[in-house]
Amino acid sequence: MAYRPSKRQRHGMNEADANITPMMNLMVVLIPLLLTSAEFVKLGVIELNLPPAASGEEAGRLDQIPQESIKRLDLSVTITDQGFFISSAMAVLGGPQAGDPTIAMIFDDKGVSVYDFSALSRKLYEIKEASGTKFPDSEQIILLAEDNINYQTVISTMDAARTFQVDGRSIELFPEVSLSAGVF
Amino acid sequence: MAFIPSHRKKHRHEKREVRLQLTSMMDMFTIILVFLLKTYSTQGQLVNPSNDLTLPSSRIQTIPEMGLDVTVSNDWILVNNKPVVRTAAVLASEDYLIGSVQQEMLKYANEAEKMESQYGAVFSGKVTIQGDKNIPYRLLMRVMYTCGQAKHPNMRLVVYKLEA
Secondary structure (H helix, E strand, O other): OOOOOOOHHHHHHHOOOOOOHHHHHHHHHHHHHHHHOEOOOOEEEEEOOOOOOOOHHHHHHHHHHHHOOOOOOOOEEEEOOOEEEEEOOOOEEOOOOOOOOOEEOEEOOOOOEEOOHHHHHHHHHHHHHHHOOOOOOOOEEEEEEOOOOEHHHHHHHHHHHHEEEEOOEEEEOOOEEEEOOOOO | OOOOOOHHHHHHHHHHHOOOOOHHHHHHHHHHHHHHHHOEOOOOOOOOOEOOEOOOEEOOOOOOOOOEEEEEOOOEEEEOOEEEEEHHHHHHOOOOOOHHHHHHHHHHHHHHHHHHHHHOOOOOOEEEEEEOOOOEHHHHHHHHHHHHHOOOOEEEEEEEEOOO
16 A cells, blocks of 8 residues: 555644734734824924023113123124124124125025025124133023014024034034013 | 535535735734834823914924923914913003913912922923914013013923924
8 A cells, every 4th residue: 555644734734823813902902002192293392591580671680780890792693574683792793784684684496585594503603613612601692583573483593593504513502592572 | 316515514614714814914013013112202292283383393302391381373372271362462462461371370370389388399480382483573572471470480482393
């Protein structure tokens, strides 16, 4: 009689399947759970540097008395509808002509006038380089804006004042940004 | 008499053939699971997105913290998600202080101060301001001034993080 292989072995192949049903159950529970707590938009937060319980005038007066003898930089950027004005305790940085903003608005590809944040950043970088750490407030900058400047512009200006982006690197400029009441 | 195949045997045969292929579904679920774990946040939802509230975007990398919520949308000013006053009404008025918002915030401040004296939960006066990107600067100033006058001097502005 010829050799006949056992038929039983073939059954073994079919039953080698892993039982993944409990794993599926786990997934079905885990995925909705994680979906509800997934973060699709990343949020950030900008800390404002304000003295506690200060209403404009009082804070100004208290600040000035003890520090009058120390030379301060008092750097500030004013956002107007024509562009940015940069000023310090010593002077206001003029534009190409008297009365012009330090950094004027530019036109983008579509001919819409927009704020030139990179030029502002570059200018502030020059100021930072020149002033170094000579002043006690070399990390601080004050932001002023006209009444109708929109919030996004203010935030972008803060970004430009905080860091200078060049060649994919970011150089810290004036990280302590404070906001000041509008221009009247 | 014709041959009738056994019904029981036929049934047994079919049962072995019909098998749900779960393996590919498992692969898919594994990928989704990894993706969701990566975007997992323990913070929960901080902002309720709506049509008239688009936060500005910024390159800042600071991680948000919870605090009292003041939302300034194009339509309403909300304190802890409760509408308090119409934005248009605030813009129309000449007053620098927003009275109704101050009242509402003082309520929270007083409660927190009570908690501080009774249970020692420190009240730091933290407030997060969520403003629409199109609100004018004067409105932002008024809201900030109001926060300061309502015992919440510790202000933060919430923004969308731009990928660096």
